[in-house]
Structures are given as C-alpha cells and as structure tokens.
Amino acid sequence: MTAKSQQNWDADPAETLRVGEGFSLAAVDPDSKPGYEGDKKDGAEDLAAGVAELDELQEKLFAASRVDATDASVLLVLQAMDSAGKGGIVRHVIGAVDPQGVSLTAFKKPTAEELAHDFLWRVERRLPEPGFIGVFDRSHYEDVLIGRVRELAPADEIERRYGAINDFEKRLVDGGTRVVKVMLHISPDEQKERLMERLDRPDKHWKYNPGDVDERELWPAYMQAYQTVFERTSTEHAPWHVVPANAKWYARLAVQALLLQALEDIDPQWPAATFDVEAEKARLAAS
C-alpha cells in the first residue's frame, strides 16, 4: 500500500471490500465509498496515478511470460445488474492497459452450442494465458444468478454448480491465476436514473433493452441469488468483493486498486536476458 495511487485509502481495499463470514449484501450501501478518504477529485488523480502503475506491472508480467519466467495471470470477473458500470470499468480501467496483454470476453446469452456443453465449457475456452489480464464481462456466475432467478436449470443442477465453480476456480488459482471477483453494487433508484438517461439520449438507445425493466421486477430475487453466490463461492482462494457503485468514480478506483493488489502480489520482475547481452551487441553491430 505504498503505491501513489493508494495514498487516499485508509484501509486495504481488498480487505475492506472482501466478502467474508457473515456478509450481508443488504447491509452494503451502494452510495458508500468504503476505505477511501478522498473525494471525487482525489479519485480522478489517484485513478490516473494507478493507470501508470497498472501499466508497468502489466508490462512486467507480460514480459516475464514471454520468456517463460512466469505462469501467473490475472482474471477479473465482473458481475452486476444492468447499467451498474461494467462497461465503464472496461473502458476506463482496463482500456488504460496495453491491449497486447489483455484478453476481454463479454459473455452473452449462451448459444445452442454452448448450452450443449457443461456451463463451464465456454468459460474454460476464454481463460487468460500466462502473462495476461483476462476480463470477464459477465461470467460463469450468470449460470447461478439469472440461471437461478429465471429457473433456467433444475434446482439440483444449480446447487451442483456452486461446488463446480469452487473446484474450477481452485484449479485456476493453483495454476497461477489470481482470480479477482467483483460485484458492482448499485441501488434500484440509481439504475432507474441510468436507464432513463439511455432512453433520453438517442446515442444511448442501443444500450437499452426492454428486458431490463422486466429484470428490475426481479431485483429482490437477484439480490438473494447474489447473497447465495457470496455465501457459497467467496472462498479463501477466490474471494468475492462487493464494490458500491452508485458513484462511478469510486467503483473504478476500487476495481483498479483490486487489480493493482493482485499484480503487486504476483510481483512480476523484468526477466533476465536468456542470451549473452555483450555477445549479441557485437553480433548486431557487425550485422
């Protein structure tokens, strides 16, 4: 926590936002900014400082992977109700990183081919390679969220999935992937405002889906499904983080801080040359 971008945090973001024993989603205020002492202006400065830090850590991680010096990768899993700001995280936090080291997947309604396989099949195919920051915009958790709320699978199959997810993520972590799971938490009123803005602006109409209003009716059921997800899948190896997201600037800063901590934990180093530097200089000079 010595990084410049983290100077206004009065508590470790990963600790503060982590879903632990006795966690209650209902008790989280979507307007709050846990652990952060600064205001919006400080947040903008810290985000910019964090961009530079993330950039360097990502490049080191990527560099190490190119010479087989690391198996490490990061997987950011983003889940949220519609309009909670996943897109903004992708654009403003992930978009600040060199695209060469990022692999982003936006999971949609499963295709017929995907449905013909186990729910983890399509996810497995999109895991980040060593050296990469993988981002899942929605994920395998859809299969225990909308899957549960809309009863898209039998109850015993939904039950089975929590355990399958824990096993799956354990395997990822054992293989060198830091799994950073984030739920962006907004209030129903904030969502209403954001959806209304999409209806007010013709350049935002494409982001609006009438089904979003139908999903709003199921808000309590979704919150219950999230609560169950947290209770069943916030594990030691891959804990959940709930990020209050009514203030977009806070949510972006918090997710950036979580990513930074995951990368600092990997602590990637510029890899040593795998060749004789002086000999190569001589060869190059003579070429």
Next chain:
Amino acid sequence: MTAKSQQNWDADPAETLRVGEGFSLAAVDPDSKPGYEGDKKDGAEDLAAGVAELDELQEKLFAASRVDATDASVLLVLQAMDSAGKGGIVRHVIGAVDPQGVSLTAFKKPTAEELAHDFLWRVERRLPEPGFIGVFDRSHYEDVLIGRVRELAPADEIERRYGAINDFEKRLVDGGTRVVKVMLHISPDEQKERLMERLDRPDKHWKYNPGDVDERELWPAYMQAYQTVFERTSTEHAPWHVVPANAKWYARLAVQALLLQALEDIDPQWPAATFDVEAEKARLAAS
C-alpha cells in the same frame, strides 16, 4: 477529409500510401512522411484529435452491430520487420479505442495443431465479428513471407497461397469487412538502432531475440518477398499500404488515418430504437 485529425494531410493518406501498379518497395524512403505537411508536434495533436474521432466512429459501429443494423467490421493487418513499431500501433492507436469493440490477435510461430490445417485456418478463427475492429499483429502473410524466405513450404504451395489469400480476402470484403493492410517500412539502420536499444536496457531485454540478427542477414530476401506480396495481393478489394516507419509518430498517425477512413467509409450511424421510447419511459418510471 474534413475531420480535424486530417487537416495537415495534403493528400488522401489511403491514396498516397496505397500500393498500386508499378509499385516498388525499394523506392520508398523509410524516413519520408508522404502526404503529411505537419511536423512531429502537429502529428501529436492530430493523433489526439484522431483518437476522439476513432472512438466515436467505433462506438457507433459497435452500437449498430448490437441491434443487427450492420454487418460491417474492420480488419487491420499489420506486417513488418522486427522492431518496426507494430507494438506501438497496438498501444497508441488501437489502445485508445474502447476495448469492448476491439479484437486483437498476435500470431506467433504456428503450433503443431495449426500446422496440421491449411494456413488460413487459424486466421479464419480470429476474424472480427460485425461491429468490431479486428487487429492482426502478423497474419496469414507470414506464410508467404518467412514461409518463402525460409522455405517453410514447397515453392508451388507458396505460389498457391497468393491466390488463396486473394479469394479469402474477397470473401471477407463481400461479407462487410473492410480489410486495411499495412506494412510498416523501416530501414536496416533504424532497426539496428532499435535492437541496440533493446540490448542496452534491461527492461527491454525481453523484447530481444537473437534470431532477430539472423533475420537481418536475410533483409534483401524479405524485401523481395514483400515486393512479391504486394504485386500478387494488393487488390482492388484489399489493397496494401506501405507506411514509412522510421518516424514512429508518422507511422502511428498514418495508420490511424487509414483506420479512420475505413470507418468513415462504413459511415456508421446511431441505430434507431427497436422499441417504443415513450412507452418504455412510462414502464421504467412505474417500475
């Protein structure tokens, strides 16, 4: 050519840089800045203006594709000798676009599985979906460049590939993909300087490969292979552009201009709402 970013071009970049009848790579000066009247400082300003233009065009294209209002996509094919600046294009031109609308593939030495298929197999799998800007960092052209120079395939197979590439790209273009093919052209001396810098800086060692020096010995053979590529595959539907790249700022600006022109040619529009906006406002307000 009314866009702000293009005010310092005294000629259409696509026209100026296009490989046409009688083109000779040997006649292109890697230090030149064809079509651009400004200096490096103008270039930085124009690049920044172009970022905003590209961003809006890309979002419109993506938006249109989300409501099935377009089949259009863009595919940028980047080819070059090592250290010519492909990575800088990816970072500074592509990296400025919202990652949600970009799909980037860096093609490496083919795997055993890839080699077991036709050379276009792995490329086909990485084509951009409608609404996306696809970027190939290296591409199917490796199979007629290093493939030819290093004799990785029989001569008649190499010959076959030019025609196969033209047919393949014609199909892409007919399907709505603008194929923007770019060779970044540096001089051997410029390459030597850039490789030497990689050797001088421990944080750049990972980018250096002793094989790069071996490839330098084959520079004339590579230039001949590129010349043949241009003669055989710079088609009406998918022309090549040779971008002098000794000046990184010019190369980035030129590639950005080519991308902007491809997107302007598509002319994406914010899609009309596929729902009754007023009715949705009422439903949302009541929810």
